[in-house]
Amino acid sequence: MRTIKQQHRAVSAPIADLTTFRALPTESVEHLDPFLFLNHHGPQVYRPNNRGLPFGPHPHRGFETVTFILEGDILHKDSSGHESVIEAGGIQWMTAGSGLIHAEVSSDNFKKEGGPLEILQLWVNLPAKDKMVEPRYIGLQKDEIPTVKLDDGRVTVHAVSGNWAGTAGAVQPLADVQLAWLNLQAGARITLPIAAARTVFFYVVRGSLRVNGTDTKALQLVEFNHDGDALTIEASTDTVLLLGHALPFNEPIVSYGPFVMNSEAEIQQAYRDYQRGAFGTWQG
Template identity: 75%
Template sequence: MIPSLRTVRQQHRAVNAPIADLLTYRALPTDSVDYVDPFLFLNHHGPQVYRPHNQGLPFGPHPHRGFETVTFILNGDILHKDSSGHESVIAAGGIQWMTAGAGLIHAEVSSDEFKATGGPLEILQLWVNLPAAHKMTEPRYTGLQASDIPLVAAADGVVIHAVSGEWAGTTGPIASLADVQLAWLELAAGARVALPIAAARTIFFYTVAGQLRANGTDTQERQLVEFNHDGDKLTVEALTDSVLLLGHALPLKEPKIAYGPFVMNTEAEIQEAYQDYQLGKFGTWNG
C-alpha cells in the first residue's frame, strides 16, 4: 500500500503562563485541548537569559504518581533529586526521563554553577500517561547527557536526537514502558523529511522554534499540531531554521483523572495517592 498523509485536526497555541521569574508557555492542556492521549502536559520554559547570582528554577520538592515526566534541556541545566535516591545534573542537549509510577518526591532546580554564572535557559517538560497496568510500577529515573543521545541525519539538513523508540533506523537509549517514541529535531531552512507513523498511533507535534509545514499545513513556534488517525505518513518541511519536539504512541483509551501532581484512573485512586503521600509512602525527602 502507498503511505497516506495524516490530516491535521486542529492547531493549538501555547498560552503564556509564567512561573515566578521563569518565562513559561503551556502548550498542553489549554482551553482548546485537554490532552492528546497519552500525552498529558507540556510546559515550554524560556528561552530566556538568567543573570549571574540568580535563584534558578523554582521547582522544589513535590510529589508525583501515575505518569512519567520527560524533560528536554535545550539550554541551561537541571539538577534532579528524588526520594528514591537518584541525583544528577543534566546540561544542555540532555534529557531526564522519570517514571513516577507508584509515587515519589522530586525536585528540579538549577545547579549551583548555573545560579552563580547565569546564562541562557530553555527547557521542555512533557508528561506522558502510564497505562493502568503500570501506574503503580516502581519509580525509576534516567538522566542522559547530550553525548548519550544518538544523532540521526534523517535527511539533508535534518538531525534527529533519538531519545526513545526507532528513528530512521536508529534506536534511542530509553526503553519506554508503553512504547512511547520521543525525539527532538533540528531542521535547517528548506530541509524536508518524511517519517512513517502507523495510523493507530497518536502523534505529538510541537514546534519549539521556527516555522514548519506539516503534511502541507503551515505552523509556527509555540504551536501544537493535533492530527487525525487517518494516515500513516508524516512529512515535515522547514520554512525557516526550526526545532521540533516530536513523539508518537498508542492511545491508552482509559479513564483519566488528573488532580495536581497525580494522574490516575479513578477519583478513589486520587484520594489514595494523597493519603499515601501524607503517610510518607512516597519515600523520605533528604533536602
C-alpha cells in the first residue's frame, strides 16, 4: 500500500460570483507532475436570468484542460472552430498544444433558467515533444463516457481516459494519463492497482472516505509517496472522488498565466505568437 505524503486543503478562490476552491497549486503544493492545476467551481445554485460562467475568450499553450461537468453545463467555443454545449455528467478534453483561444461560458438556457452548478477543471501538462501539437477538442456527454461498476454496484467509475478494471476510457490522450471520477456509496470498499512509479491525483469532491488507512474528506487533495502499488478506498459517506494517475514527465515546468512551457524563452515566444495572431482569430 502506498503511504500518504501530505494532505492539502483546497483554498477558497472565488471568481466574480462563482464559488471556487483551488486545490492545485496552493501554498503547500505547487504541482503533482504531470498534474498542474485544479479549480473546483461550486457547488452553488444560480438564479434564473443569471450571467453564468465568467470565462470569456483567453489563450492557452503547452498543456491540456480536462473539465468535468458534475452539474450545470458549459458552452465551449475556440479559435479552431470547435463549439459545443456539454451538460451534467459530461466532460471536455482540450489539448491547447501550439496555441488557441477559447471561451467557457454557460449556455443561453442555463443563463435563462438557472439551476445547480458544479464543475472541476484540471490542467494536465504535455511533455516537451508534444507541447506544439495541433490543438484538439473533444466534448462528450454523459452517455458517451463508459462506466464500470465495482463492489457489487456500490462504486461507479466514470472512465474518462486510460483503462479502469478492463474498460477503456472515452478519450485516448497523447500521454498515458488515466482519469476518472468515482461515485462511492457509504460503506463501499475497493482496491485499485497503480504502479509505484506513477503519480496519483486524488481529490475528494464530496463526502468522506478512508484511503490506505487514512481518513480524508471533501476539498482535500491527497498526495502519495511512490512506495506502493495499490490504493484501498473505503467510503465513510456517499462520496465523489476525482482520481487520476500518470508517469511523471520529470521535465522543467515554467508557467506564466495561460501558458505552460519548459523555459522562460518559450513563455516569451508564446506571448509574441499570441500577440501576432498565431493562435487564431476569435469570432465573437
